[in-house]
Amino acid sequence: MALLIYAIAAGTLGARLLANARWVVHAPRSGIVAWQALSSSVVLAVLLAALAAALPFLPLRFLLADVLGAHTITIVEHYRTPLGVWPGVVGLAVTGACAGLLVITAGRCLRAVARARREQREGLRLVGRPHPEGFTVVEDQRPMVYCLPGGPGTVVFTSGALDVLTRRERLLVLGHEHGHLRARHDIALVHSGALTRAFPRLPLFEQAHQHIAILVEMAADDAASSGADRRSLAEALVTLGSGARPEAALGATGTAAVQRVRRLTAPPPSARRGRGALVGALAVVLLSLPVSIALAPALEAAARDCCRLLALGDVPAAHATDGQALARQPSRL
Template identity: 60%
Template sequence: MIAALLLIAYASTVAGLGARLLRREWSSRAPRAAIVGWQALSTSVVLAILLAAVALALPFLPMRYSLSYLLNAHTITVVEHYETPLGIWPGVAGLGMVAVLAGLLAATTARAFRRTAQLRRSQRAALRLVGNRHPEGFTVVDHAVPVAYCLPGGSGTVVLSTAALEILTDRERELVLGHEHRHLRARHHLAVAYADALRRTFRWVPLFAEAHDQVTVLLEMTADDAASGAADRRSLAHALVALGTGVRPEAAMAASDTAALQRVRRLTAPPEPRRRGMGLMVGAAAVAALSVPVGLALAPAIEAATRDCCSLAAPPARG
């Protein structure tokens, strides 16, 4: 039972501490690393909750035999380290809760993907009717509002309105197109979908709602960085301001309507030097965040294996 309590305490602690660290200013300087951090943090919390239920139920799960064999320990000793004063009922309740949450997550994800796929199919059908193919490879729609967005899925589609073409310079248009193509090449919509599935399933957990919002903004910053070099940041900022009145269709990703003011300020501010090794540090922290729950879940079994080893190695007592 100690393992389950430690895992729940870990999930509660890391959710608050990790979010506090990830929302600091460094995340806007290294948005890709920050995205990895938010995804690892969210996954770590979910993993800890899942393993807590497994730890409570281990005394009656078949995997106890495989775990004992893997660690070269006696099954009875391993089971003793996971037993609870209340018997099997905490494990049964934990597995039931996990089964319900896993079912909700699967249903929410499937429903969201199905709805998003339907929306994108209908939007592509509409674009085939009202859109015109531009020689540069994107689709142009006749619209009085400046709009630029991409439609993920399949080969991907980038859409600009005629109003956007009129107000953007050639260089600004290239930067906006580069921004949208970065979304498509990097499949940013999958990261948003993962965060959105956790947010919708665990509505009572503030971490997942914040992770969704932060990842959405950080993905836009990542696309900004990929599209513009140091000399073009102000041009891209000007393009974002020019496109600020546009609204993207649902299920699309747009350059201008996600944290536009925050991104314009970031693009027009003097670029701050990036700390060397920031990506490596975040990567190491992400690995640790995913490894700690596994270590906490296995700790009682490892301790049991160590005890068995010591008892077998002890010399027989002499009378």
């Protein structure tokens, strides 16, 4: 029950607090980590709730007893529910179905993305031409700039984009795309997208995917520009317009462009020391709290000294009889 309450609270109240936090926009990389930790923590809590309910009849109880130095009977008593084994059976069935759905959905997403990128690379080999500045040019009057992650990574400019961008703007947009490739933002989007497709009726995962899609663009903006260059990058975003891009590609435009332009033209927020470490610690807490809740009964069982069995070596040799030594030999219940 505590794990399910935590999952509900984190998925509603936690998501609301994170969505309204201003520091997320000021530090987009930390915001990505926070959204990933929150969504992963909810999934972990639900999985551990099912395992905790089913622990009395799972082989895992023997391993847990050995690791903690407690009796298996004591471990079972601490995890047993008034309804018997049925909560564990139902929980395992539901969790197995959800886990299978998540694995299948993630596999389909990865295959679709890989296929789309492979087709795009094959097309670029036929119609693209290399540019001396390290990107590929495609003849198209529509101004588009995007990158294809995976492998060495490929940045693509259309001829229309080269016509409307100045050299400084072109370098900034190129730095934006390289920021995507270095940080592997595609992995964060695949992770959040798989959760959204697997559980489409849960608002948390849809909200996390939308925010992460915006934050990866802001993080790439920060990687490409600083100081006066931020306004030049904003002018490049306005010049490129909506910036439609192919499937499975990451682009400089097309995602929250207006919000990003306002952010780039506003005075940059002052950097706060230790923010990254604080967010990292928060992510560790979010991921470890469900584990701590799930292990709390087992730790309490292990702390009960009255249920421990003494090993043969713990009995004083002068006072131990053969029958006492035999009775006090270690055993697994």
